[in-house]
Amino acid sequence: MENFMLWGEQKLEIGRILEALFTENQFMAAMIVDDKGRIVSISETYLKVLNLSREEVIGRPAKEITPHTRVMNVLKNGKAVVGYNWRINDHNMIASTIPIIQEGMVVGAFAYSVFMDIWNAQDTIENLITEINMYKDEVDNLYKAKYSFDDIIGKNEAFRKVKKFARQVAQHTISTVLLCGESGTGKELFAQAIHNQSSRSRFPFLRINCAAIPENLLEAELFGYEEGAFTGAKKGGKPGKFELANGGTIFLDEIGEMTLTMQSKLLVALQEQEIERLGGRHPIKVNVRVIAASNKNLENMIESGIFREDLYYRLNVVRLDLPPLRKRADDIPLLCQHIITHLNCRLHTGTKKISSSALEMLSTYAWPGNVRELENVLERAMILADMEKTQVLDERHFMFIKKQLDLCRAAHDQQNLKNAVREFERDLIEKALQDADYDRVKAAELLGIDLSTLYRKLKKYGYSA
Template sequence: NMYKDEVGNLYKAKYSFDDLIGNNEAFRQAKKFACQVAQHTISTVLLCGESGTGKELFAQAIHNESSRSRFPFLRINCAAIPENLLEAELFGYEEGAFTGAKKGGKPGKFELANGGTIFLDEIGEMTLTMQSKLLVVLQEQEIERLGGSHPIKVNVRVIAASNKNLEHMIESGIFREDLYYRLNVVRIDLPPLRKRIDDIPLLCQHIIKRLNCCLNTSIKEISSPALEMLGSYTWPGNIRELENVMERAIILADMEKTQVLDQRHFVFIKKQLDLCRAAHEQQGLKSAVREFERDLIEKALQDSNYDRVRAAELLGIDLSTLYRKLKKYGYPA
């Protein structure tokens, strides 16, 4: 039992639904649904969303809101552990199961999480062999240690997360359809940050408050122009990227001894936006040139009564160039 207490203290989920900040409609719906789901402690949950959208925060909040919260919360990143180690990590092993196996064996994460929740992050990275083994565990509610000869009953809720499109992976034959249906009992889709730009001011305030504590800084606020700039960026790294960008800005502002974050503290974002703008302008210029050229050709054709030799002369280009341009603009040959 002392071992159990130790495990309980070691594997705690620290986030609750209060830590999920946002008023955006899609986000609020996801949060509300997750809150309801928390009470159904047997149902498997599948969290889908791009990298950095807060899938682990949601998983921890679901665990903490449920009656399983007294028990451990364990996270496994399926992408970070090679297949041969993942099996031992999840299901444990008996003494002598393989070279280097610990004396007395070792319990796996499913045993350690008994009564609680196991969070399988990046489930899409699991090999087909491991997927089959996981499926059996979900169906039978029991595991067998590596080198073991008897099944061990486990009472664990599984929350899985993926930033990949699992339906596409099923079509490609790299994800098991039966496992997908087992995991997809309750599915929660988390919106990317670019779809919840309206939440950026609120998120920034929250991040400033939190980072002031961690970094021992005293930033008061973020200026409107800076917020406007952050709002026009697309945030491919989502909330995680916003947190990193804010941390860098806070450190810069603190070095300047200023308490307001301004545009100049977000150099990286400004650079990205300038690059996008330049690309757009370049596209704009190209299409304007194309349109101008097409109008000139059309006018020359009208003035020459559609005599192409004459039109080419009026334009000061040779006939073959005119034919090439006519083809480009879809004129009949």
């Protein structure tokens, strides 16, 4: 056997190399066929995969042993087939077949397969695909608005009015919109729907969460920067969200979290309709519709001097107040239905409906996290029901919010008691006044209270003094 020079003084026999590669390699299954496609040599690993002995295999046509083999094609065409996927006895393999050519003639073929499962290659690939999809979603989310008005569910009177107004705003104006509402009331949903319904829908929709980005980065995020603007600035600079959103909409979420300095810079950009990149020398014209959102009371913030009044007026051209879920409890059944359908797809659950007693229970809850909380609560309940193999959500599936529910109920009952007492008192006073021919001194006597107390109560119930 010829010696094979590697480097320096090291010498390895080619035969030894082949043996190591071919016979001892546990990660590769290999065989050699002759020009007729008959197996002349096969590795231990391949035999193990086939679950056959050497005697059962040698001399037999490869096609009989592994029907998927490509050796016949390779022998016929003299061309290698590299990297095809196949599956044998629960193993995923990546296979290649190479012709063996001697003096211009195809004299045989070398076929080898690598186990994907041994490498964990399949997991790796699956993970990569999941990751790629995640980035795709991210990119889509970055520049596109997913939701339209049809995705906004609600029949409640007040809610419908807001939705109708938002639709008109989207269609008929290009003005700045301020969305106010507690967290989870659908501010982002409305922002996307407004963009999608507007003439700007073909242009980008960009969201920026002012609370999530530290102040020193927020300016660069919004307005971009030039090369060398600061240490670590990317070569060639970077456009900000205002530039990227040109022609479209920028959604400034949690605007109340912006510092006063940034507020001034934003105000200038809105007034001038142009921005200046950090370290830049020229203003850049931008045509962007601004939708801002806040779950904080901006008026109070103005009073405390932490929100600029002029910026507030600039943003508050059109204002939409999204009601909290507890003020539109009549929408809970409809929302549940909508959310259950969505979650069934995502969770692969088979929830069909929610019982009326469960719905009644959910209606008494205060929902501090609004629709987002309703989504989370339903998700948990659906998983619990699924584990029980039940298709109907019932009160027992919501026991994890029982404590909060009881608190809400107690507050609710207390409110009811107060109201009942008030009504009773009011009726008594009304009756006493009638009996006393509206003589207040007599009425106080009938009621057994001081005149001054009667006056106080009359005032409380809205009678003129």
